Amino acid sequence: MQVLLVAATPFEIGPLTHTLEQEFQPLENGTLFERNGLWVRPAITGIGVMATAWHLALALERYRPDLVVNAGVAGAFDRSLPLGMVVQVRTERLGDLGVEEADGRFTDLFDLGLAEPDQPPFIQGILHNPEADTHNFLPAVNGLTVNRVHGQEASIAAIQQKYPQVQVETMEGAAFFYACLQAGVPFLAIRSLSNYVEPRNRDAWELGLAIESLNAVILEMLLSLVPEAE
Numbered sequence: 001m002q003v004l005l006v007a008a009t010p011f012e013i014g015p016l017t018h019t020l021e022q023e024f025q026p027l028e029n030g031t032l033f034e035r036n037g038l039w040v041r042p043a044i045t046g047i048g049v050m051a052t053a054w055h056l057a058l059a060l061e062r063y064r065p066d067l068v069v070n071a072g073v074a075g076a077f078d079r080s081l082p083l084g085m086v087v088q089v090r091t092e093r094l095g096d097l098g099v100e101e102a103d104g105r106f107t108d109l110f111d112l113g114l115a116e117p118d119q120p121p122f123i124q125g126i127l128h129n130p131e132a133d134t135h136n137f138l139p140a141v142n143g144l145t146v147n148r149v150h151g152q153e154a155s156i157a158a159i160q161q162k163y164p165q166v167q168v169e170t171m172e173g174a175a176f177f178y179a180c181l182q183a184g185v186p187f188l189a190i191r192s193l194s195n196y197v198e199p200r201n202r203d204a205w206e207l208g209l210a211i212e213s214l215n216a217v218i219l220e221m222l223l224s225l226v227p228e229a230e
Contacts, residue, residue, distance in 0.1 A: 002039045004065035008047045015215040049175040056179045070176045073210045074191035078167035084209040086217040087141045089189040090132035092174040095144040121181035141167040145174035151200030
């Protein structure tokens with residue numbers, strides 16, 4: 001089985017990369033790792049939807065993996081989710097592709113009639129992971145993807161009012177979903193919660209805890225795919 005492990009930054013999967021180097025067989029100058037028929041290829045896309053879409057499309061075409069896993073941190077709108085929790089994102093939507101109205105409201109492309117909400121791979125303007133329900137080893141959440149993370153009370157309240165179902169925020173999720181859905185490849189989006197979406201305050205973040213939790217979960221998941229670990 002070939003797994004493409006996608007992250008925006010090397011920092012987010014640093015501990016896991018170190019473990020792969022120690023416990024798997026490094027191949028192709030350390031860009032691919034193998035263990036008993038499981039091949040894992042880390043791919044760093046860069047931050048944001050443009051970098052993710054470009055690098056992921058190239059990787060999908062070149063390597064044709066059996067499974068693509070997006071690993072990273074996220075901010076949480078949902079305060080019932082504790083920082084450091086690892087979640088599976090089951091849906092994604094674009095949170096800032098559209099126009100800002102004169103009164104400050106956000107109107108997306110579907111509201112404007114510039115895109116059809118049910119034009120594949122969208123379903124009512126939302127990107128769904130069709131495999132999400134079959135992978136229930138983590139709490140499932142709904143994601144929002146933005147180019148500019150929310151950090152001001154009024155804008156946070158406005159986006160939550162428009163999309164009350166969203167629970168986490170990232171800068172790459174929708175691009176990841178879109179590319180995988182268009183390519184027809186199975187995928188999982190796994191995020192660890194580093195902070196709440198609130199007036200910006202880096203002192204309140206739990207980034208170290210989030211990365212530690214994320215890497216532990218991803219490693220456990222990968223080892224479950226190795227026959228000797230079953």
